[in-house]
Amino acid sequence: MTGISIAAAPAQTAKAGYIGQLYDVTGLALTSDAPEVEETKRLQLAAWQTLDDATFLSVLATDVTWSVQSGPLVNVSAAGKAKADVVYEDTSAVAQAVYAEGTATIGFTVLDTIADNFGTYAGDGLGDDWQVQYFGGNNPLAAPAIDADFDGQSNLFEFTAGLVPTDNASRFNLTIAPVLGQPTQKHVIFSPIIAGRNYTVEFHTSLTDGAWQTLTGTTQSDSGNERTVTDLNATEARKFYRVKVGKP
Numbered sequence: 001m002t003g004i005s006i007a008a009a010p011a012q013t014a015k016a017g018y019i020g021q022l023y024d025v026t027g028l029a030l031t032s033d034a035p036e037v038e039e040t041k042r043l044q045l046a047a048w049q050t051l052d053d054a055t056f057l058s059v060l061a062t063d064v065t066w067s068v069q070s071g072p073l074v075n076v077s078a079a080g081k082a083k084a085d086v087v088y089e090d091t092s093a094v095a096q097a098v099y100a101e102g103t104a105t106i107g108f109t110v111l112d113t114i115a116d117n118f119g120t121y122a123g124d125g126l127g128d129d130w131q132v133q134y135f136g137g138n139n140p141l142a143a144p145a146i147d148a149d150f151d152g153q154s155n156l157f158e159f160t161a162g163l164v165p166t167d168n169a170s171r172f173n174l175t176i177a178p179v180l181g182q183p184t185q186k187h188v189i190f191s192p193i194i195a196g197r198n199y200t201v202e203f204h205t206s207l208t209d210g211a212w213q214t215l216t217g218t219t220q221s222d223s224g225n226e227r228t229v230t231d232l233n234a235t236e237a238r239k240f241y242r243v244k245v246g247k248p
Ligand SMILES: [Ca+2]
Pocket: 039, 086, 087, 088, 089, 112, 113, 114, 115, 116, 117, 118, 128
């Protein structure tokens, strides 16, 4: 059986299950293989003519004029494949199709699957979403070695430690304090401690030779976002401390 289309092409389209039925084209609709696509990957789109009998006619993708309406899409190919651009966060995109008298759009999400691949922020070790959040796009002040807020701590350190790189009141503080009545002990006090980070206190007895070592023989207590690690064996004539911050 065939249905007669009012569109220029195809003039006739097979409609299985119908015994000769007339219908009118009421519009154009789009579908996609998935509601989302990973950045830099492709998503297959398909165009359909909607008919007044609530059925659809498939339209050959190459007969459609595809375009990018909005969002991070490089292009939509003649075959109806939308190519996603790089993104710094999950971002909505809209593709458009024009066929015969009909125009239709379809929205989907471009997923941020690579954290460090966006524009001038790519491959610098800092999360692109973090860089855009604090510095906007394409800002040289977002580079890892820059101390944008003049608090003595680089963007790389502030990113790792979970600090605000544009606020000089947001910085990592470390102090060494004596322990009352315990001359062979020392408090190593630091803040802020942030969920999801690892903090390792290291020590050194000389800054000129040897290596930093992980401090052992300690007790630890937290008060708010401040942590106190107490060195129970601070018996050396000189002892230096530092805190290593790790971000998984
Ligand atoms: Ca990305």
